[in-house]
Amino acid sequence: MLEHGLVLTGPELVPMVDADVAVEDGIIAAVGSPPAGWTPDERIEAAGKIVMPGLVNAHTHAAMTLFRGYGDDLPLQEWLSQRIWPAEAKLTAEHVYWGSLLAIVEMLRSGTTTFADMYFFMEEVARAVEEAGIRAVLARGLIGLDPAxxxxxxxxxxxxARAYRGAAGGRITTMLGPHAPYTCPDGFLREVVAAAAEEDLALHIHVSETRRENEEMRARTGKTPVAHLAELGVFSRPVLLAHGVWLEEGDIAVLARHRVGVAHCPGSNLKLASGIAPISALHKAGVTVGLGTDGAASNNNLDLFREVRLAALIHKVREEDATAIPAGLALRFATVGGAASLGLAEKIGQITPGFRADLIMLSLHRPHLVPGHDPISHLVYAAEGFADVTDVMVDGEFLLRDGRFTRLDEERIMREAERLGRSLVG
Ligand SMILES: [Zn+2]
Structure with missing residues (x-):
């Protein structure tokens, strides 16, 4: 049981002062005060700390940590075709395993307890997730350009998707991951949708990331990528839609009518000069919004607190309105919004009795978090995941305790990632 913390409860992250969180069998049993007659196995002091839901990274390519800092400051298409794709062609299972572990170390240290991943050698990502104790929604990236x-x-x-659905004691769920409308021809996308319907799976796909993507789709089909995907039946399945930078008004109405979560990746969109997604309009239309880091090659950091801060900042500029995406909303994107966009709304993303005990603790004893006027404001505008997160729990198990990993060998993971990262470039 966590005792005397400043607990952010429920979907709205309502602060509760001097509160306890009782955890039993991996589940949050009570918030505020423990159930009558209940004796905890362990009492953990949380005074001076914020206790909040673990963050949900709704879109990443974990193993791309190995490409961090390789090929910065290039436009998306050039970056992909000249740097990333040639280097990715050299990837082996070993690269993906250690690259994913490095990403997981980074995410846990900065307060992320769940991530949605689309990549290759996904069995290795699953192995890393299983060993690390984190939660993940995994999809094998599908590219339909080579008919053979x-x-x-x-x-x-x-x-x-079949083999790993519910793996790692239920911590892994799966989706199908058609990469994007411009890498997946129409016929192929129709087959993916049919397979998803048969297997009852959601889809994880990049859509409208760049202006060029929209222009090329319009030239080919006369439609926006979303309108085209709608015609192919993609939205008959639940969809985790990454980016959505160039969504138009009609697109937003389509997304609002279907089971779609948009994974907003402000850091990546800024770095690749893709643009600023219309997140205020999406939110107003009732579309679920989560936050993602995207891969570390286009970010270059997996601390989701940075994305929360960016999400709260860049839309103010886009809308020329300081009230756009207030702090509380940005933080809910990273918690309940992410959970909902991954199809886990009933399970994670809030400190509420009955939810899985995926939570984090941050120390308030930091110069940049004083005075304690408003914890939500501090978390969004002042906090830093790496500096401030002290403890991370997933499914009721501490994976980071007082700044130390309980399961992972962080030094070894950094060493292996350094060696394997070098082998991919040059
Ligand atoms: Zn991506």
Whole structure:
């Protein structure tokens, strides 16, 4: 049981002072005061700390940590075709395993307890997740450009989703991951949708990331990417839509009518000069919004607190309105919003009895968090995940306790990632 903390409760993250959180069998049993007659196994002092839901990174490519700092300051298409894709062609299972572990160390240290990943060698990502104790929603990235390979790829994507659904004691769920409308031809996307319907899976896909993507889709089909995907039946499935930078008014109405969560990735969108997604309009239209870091090659940091801060800042500029995306809303994007966009709204993202005990603690004893006028404001505008997160719990188990990993060998992971990262470039 965590005692005497400043606990942010429920979907609205309502602060409760001097509150306890009782955890039993991986589940939050009570908030405020423990259930009558209940004796905790362990009492953990949380005085001077914020206790809040673990953050949800709604879109990343974990193993891309190995490309961090390789090929910065290039436009998206050039960056992908000249730097990332040639380097990715050298990836092995070993790279993805250690690169994912490095990402997980980084995410846990900065307060992320769940991440949505789309990549290759996903069995290795799953192995890293299983060992690390974190929660993840995994999809094998599907690219339909090579007709000789597409059938096999789709079969492998479905096979992975089937085999790992509910793995790691329920911490892993799966989706199908068609990469993007411009890398997946129409016929292929229709097959992916059919497979998703048959297997009851959601889709994780990049959409309208750049102006160029929208222009090319319009030239080919006369429609926006969203309108085109709607026609192909993509939104008949729940969809985790990454980026959505160039969504138009009609697109937003389509998304609002379907089970869609938009993974907003402000850091990546800024760095690649993709643009600023219309998040205020999406939120007003009732579309679920989560926050993602995207891969570390285009960010270059997996601290989701940075994305929360960016989300609260850049829309004020876009809208020329200081009240746009207030702090509390930005923080809810990273918690309940992320959970909902991953199909986990009933399970994680809030400190509420009955939810899985995925929570983090941050020390308030930091110069940049004094005086304590408003914890939500501090978390959004002043906090830093790496500096301030002291403890991380997933499914009721501490993975980081007083700044130390309980399961992972952080030094070894950094060493292996350094070695393997070097082997991919040059
Ligand atoms: Zn991405």
């Amino acid at each position: 390979k597409t059938e096999k790829d789709l079969a492998a994507g479905v096979e992975f």
